[in-house]
Structures are given as structure tokens and as C-alpha cells.
Amino acid sequence: MKLSKKSVTVLSFTIGACLFVSTAFADTLLGSGYDRLKGSAKTTASMMEKDMKNYTLEALYTLKDNDKTLIQGSTSQKMDVENHMKEENTTTKDANGETTSRYYYSDITKSVNKNGTDNTYYVMEYPANESKFRSVDFKNPFKEKGAPEIEKIVDAVVGGLKDYVQVEEGPEGGKVYSGSLSETQVPAVLNAVSSFGIKQMLNDDRDMPAIESDVFVKKVVGSANENKAGYLENVTGDITLSGKDKNGVQHDLNLNVIVKLSEVGNTKITLPDLTGAKVEKVSYSNGFSSKYVGKYKNDIIMEKDGKFVKIGERMVEIISVDNDKVKGKYSETVIPGYESQYPDKDAFDFEYDPAASSTFTYKDAKGEQKNGSIHQGATGKVYFEMNVEIVNENSYRSISKPYYDGEFSRIFE
Template sequence: MKFSKKTATLCAFALGVTLLAASAFADTMLGSGFQSLKDSIKTTMSKLTNDVDNFSANIIVSTKIDGQVISESTNDLKFDVTNKAKETREKIVKKGEITEFYKYDNENQIIYKNFEDDSYNVYEKRKYNNDNNKIVENPFEEEQAKDAEKILDAFVGSLQDVIEIEESGGKKMYTGNLSETQIPPLANAIASFVFKYSILDERNADRLDIPYPKSNIYLLNASGKAIEDEEGIVESGIFTASISAQDSKGIEHIYSLDFSVDIKDINNTVVVAPNLDGQKVTYNKEGYEFDNKYIGKYKNDIVKREGNSFVKVGERFIEIISIEDGNVKGKYYEVYNEGYDADNVRSFDFYSNYDESIHFTIIHYTNDKSENKTGIIHRTGTQNINVSFNAIIDEENGGYSYSNDDEEGFDNTFIRIFE
């Protein structure tokens, strides 16, 4: 089934996102303890994102078909909320093959480990304002989560007795079990739709080499347990569900999901970068749009309208001369055909500064009036580039506008010349 690293990390933060919002089986958590559990999950997210200094989480996701384990993913996550650092270790076992993943991330750098040769890749982050960025975001503060919560509340319906609550030693244990006969037709229809088209679509089934659930899909059973500690934090949760479906040949299969999460070592978690002394390390900068393969010449046609026809009167050229550490240097010039004279044949050099080009590659140049101007250059297609001159940059909102020096019919796309 489809479980990206981003999804797994989010599950570590909030059991509720998985059980209440992102899962096709959210109705397992309905019943008399529904509101109490929902409030506990919200409290957990609020404290993990705002009140604690650090914490760890362990997530295990296992998928089965007809009782046979197809894949199992184990994620060990560490979060330093105060210092904005996190460490991710993941191990995936799929059909007997083991794949490992490691990532360290802080405000200044991202470090990946290549387990094939035990080397490391270090990416220096761009130097822009990270003051408002959190290492852990609270999904319940997002508009989509608020809307999903309203839908879920309205969807509770007649399932009022599924969740049970037990208290002991200052802790609360929430348990819920849902059998096939307790599942309303609407809940089953929604679960079937999400399972077939989102969780295990045809592409993922083909990638995993497993039967695609094509028809007669319905939820067999689902159960879950969550434990809330004395501070009101959901410290652990277990969830399991089974779905029956027929493949394209009409053969019935049972698809099962097991999910568990443990939140631990609150305010006792230490997150440190790996020791790279003596290791094979490749250093890069985050977000390079251009590298040496883009050095070369690009052009497009200067076209004018004559009567009811288009006539080529010349060519525009962009030459990228050098690219170093994400900094681009080049020149722009125009060549007009004989018999076509322009009032101004433009020609100028340009350059970019990597550190200021957060959302785009911003170029600087001086026009024919000796005015300092900015433009935008970015890739288009496989090997071509797109260039806009006389641009007004709005980095804060991630946008820009441009006029191309008020030239009518300016073509922004430049095609690579291979000689």
C-alpha cells in the first residue's frame, strides 16, 4: 500500500490524523468515547508542537494479503522542537528485500545517507528567514483538518457505543472494535472508494506485484487502542483493519493493515548531526535549478507582422557561460537579418546570486539606458530555458511580474542549440 515518508512522519505526530482524518477506516473511532479521544489527540498535537522541547516517535506499518506480509515499514523519528532539528531512520522490508533511509534536517543543512556505499550527501539550505518555520506542524490548525473534523462529527450517526474508556493510575485507555455487521452501508461505500482509488490504486498494486482490488470491496473489521498519559498526551496507539475484495479474475482476497505508533522520551530526546569525519561526503546547495549541463547557447526567432503574415527578422540569443555553486553567468544579444534595422539592438551580460534566488533564479543586468534591472530564468522542458526581463519580484508571496522591456511579441522560450 502507499505510504510515503511524509505520510509516515505525519502519522508519528498525530495518531488522530491517521485514525480520524487520513484513513479510510476513520469510523473505527466513533462511539461514546469519540469526543474524549478527539480532544486528547488535539491536546497531544498542541503540546508536541508548542509546549515540549523535544520528543521521539516510533511507527510501524505492516500490510498483508491473505495473511502474508507484503511489506513492513519501521520509522524511528527524533524531533528537537526548540532547535528545529529532526532525524529520520526508516527500514522497509518488502518481499524479503530491505531498504534503509536516513535523513538529518536542521535550519542550515539536510544530510542523507546512501546505504549502498555508506556515503553521505549534505545539502546546504538557502539563507532565508526560517523564524516562523516549525519542525513539527499541528495539522489541526489547518483549514482542511477543521473541515474534515466537521464532516466526521456529522458522520458519527448511530455508531455511539464503539469506543470504551478505562482509567487506571492517571492514564486513560481507549479501545474500539467494529465488526462487519456494525458498519453502515455509507461507511462501507466510502471506505471502499478510498481504498480502491487512494490507498491501493492500480498503479501501486502493480508496483507491489499484488492483486488489484477491483470489485466487491467491503470492510470486514477494524479495531484500535490508544493510551493517554497523565499529561493528556496520547503516548501510544494501535490500529488494525481488514478489507475483502475481488481481483480482476473474481478471486477474493483479504487485505489487512496494521499500524502502531509510540510517542516517547518527551524532553529527553537528543538530536545531533551524524559524525562525518572520515566519511565519503558530497556537498551541495539546496535547490539548484541549473548545473553545468545547461552551459551553452540558446535562441529563438524575432518575428514581426507584415500585413497578414509573420516574418522572421532576426534571432535572440542567450549564452550561459558558467554555472558555479548555483550562480549563473551569461549574456543576451540580438542579431537582425539584413534589411531589418532595429531602433535598439540589445546586448548585455547577466548574472545570478544563488542565496537571493529563493523561489526563482533571479538574474541581474544593465539595460541600454544604463539602468540596473532584474529578470527571471528557469528551465522548461528537458533542455530549454525560459527567460523574462524587466521583472518585478515579490519573493515574500512567491511571485513576480515582468514586461520584457515593453517589447511586443517577445518570446520567453529559448531553445538549446546543439552544434
């Protein structure tokens, strides 16, 4: 099973909100556990952004449905901000026992990528004029757009949860936070938010159980260790979300997460030794080559009367890939009768030159100039993003249209 990007995002938000609520709120002899843990989280994010020259971040996670493992995985990420280097190893095992893995390395001159059982290392050399864009930065979530508003919402939700967290002095200084909530202790407002998020996620992902009713947070357990330097070293969370499918069958979805921050100031990253290995050089144009020339499409889908309905199609046509430049067309068609649900149909030509910019420009249905991006996906697929907002020279975000899906599959005629 492979969770979609939307599912991972919604699930992460729901779990994050629940864990934050459950582990952050207490009044103890040491003062407000809520204020202390939130302060520690902000300190950690600030130090990762500015003060830590290098570090190692590891995570383990398991998602189960009624004790059946849906997915489990691990990731180890080494970051060297000072020398603009990054190394990552990821392993995922699905419900069928199929294991996939990925290795990734990057610095300001090149990247090295290896997927699963493919013994080939794909090496991409960056042009000299692109080096300045290849710095390794940690994006502080507390400084993201909308973060203050989200923090205020969380602050309002925590009102009655001030007795469920224990805050103790750590054995070597620092603090140890721990707490748990049962279903009777989870406030109605949190259950309402979680219920909405869970149903949106599960009903949009064919690989997840279709929970439709009686959705609630059944149990939350969490802990966090803050060292004497003031940043969080270990965070664990265990949450169970419960609900019934259309047949009335009860599902308990349990997610267990462990995150560890270590080797601060002692993390070493080196270019992998590829002597004797099978190496393939990849074009800088995000891995695009002439084999990507062709048409790709996906369906425009909306929910109506409790069902998923196709209301149109999107098409991306890659016309040529020449000297790293990708030229193509994008268009949308809507099935008659659904024009009011999707009034602004986009259609434009685009030219992506990675040596000049990480995005391309286009004019939308209203004639406004926007930014877009295109990336290679899994075999026979591409990712096409629209309405891209440039945050700074190193990052951007995409504000999706209604019913938008950025994954396009190749059309074979």
C-alpha cells in the first residue's frame, strides 16, 4: 500500500494536532507544561534553523487497521547545513510485505539517487550558476504562513486539558514530558476536527479503509525528552482513531511514531563511493529526457451525493526535451453539465528551463500570470503543479485549484 501525498498530509495534520494537544498541556510544580513544551518545540525548531551546523534526524512509524499492519517505515536523514550537504535513507513495508527503499544524497554540485532493488545510481550534476540555490535549509514550521493562526486555534482547544501531562526534571538536566488521553478525555472540538480530517483522508484514498461514521479519537499517548541544551531529543506518539465503515464494521486505526534528533555537531556526510557501481547520469532538467515526450492525463473528480463523480479530465503534453528545456501544453476539459462546478478551465503552453529557474510561468484562465513546476514521478508518471508561490530562493509552495490532482499518468495508444 502506498499512501497518497494528500493522505499523508491530512493524516500528519490530524495526528500532529492530537499529539500536540495531548502532550503539551499541564500545570505542574514546574509551571505550565503546555507553555514549557511549546517553548521547547519552538527552541528546537529555531536551533535547527540557525544554530545547528549539522545533525541526524531519525523516524520510525507504523500504521495498523485492527492490528493488521497497513504500512511501516523508517527514515534516517543527515543534514549538514554548514557545508550544504544532505543524505537520506528511507525504507517502507506495505500490507503485502513488499519492501521499498530509497537512498538520496545531495550537495551544491550534484545529487545521487537510488531506488529499491534498482542497482543503478542516478547522478545529476548541477550547473555552476545553480549552486547558490542548492543550500540545505531547515524550514521552521513556526514561521510558515498561517502558523500563528494555527497556534491560536490550538491554544483555544487546550482549555480543559491541563491535568493530563507529567513534567519532570530529566536525570541529566532538561525536562521529561509524558501524558495520555482516553476517549472520554478527548474534548468534543478535537474529535470534531479529527472526524472531518479523517473522513476526508480515508474517503479519498482507495488503499485505506472507507470509514464513514462514528469517527472519534480513541486514545492518545505521547512523550518528549528535552535535554539540558533546551532542545527536544526524542518524541514518541501513539494514537488510535476509531470509526465504522459502510457495513458497520469497526476499524481502529493506530499510528505509532518515534522521532529522534541526535549527533548534533557530530554528523558527518561524505559523497558515496560509486567505484564499480552501475551509474547513470541524469539530465539536470529534473531527470527529463526524450522518453518523457508524450501525453499524460488524470481525471477531475468531485464528491456528490456521497459518491465520487468524474467531471472532466486534465492533460499534460510534453512536446520536446531539448538541451534540458522541457516544452509542453496543459489543458482541462469539463463534462457538459458540470461547468458550474469547474468554471475556470486552464489551457496554456509552457517552457521549463531548469538552468534559468525552478519554475515556469503561464497565464491562467483569468489571464493572470502564475508560476508552475513539473517533475518526474514514478515510472510513466509526472507531477505537474500550478499556482506555485515562491517563498524564497530555496523553496516554494503550491496552492491547488479545487479538485486538483498533480499526478499524471502516461497515455499509451
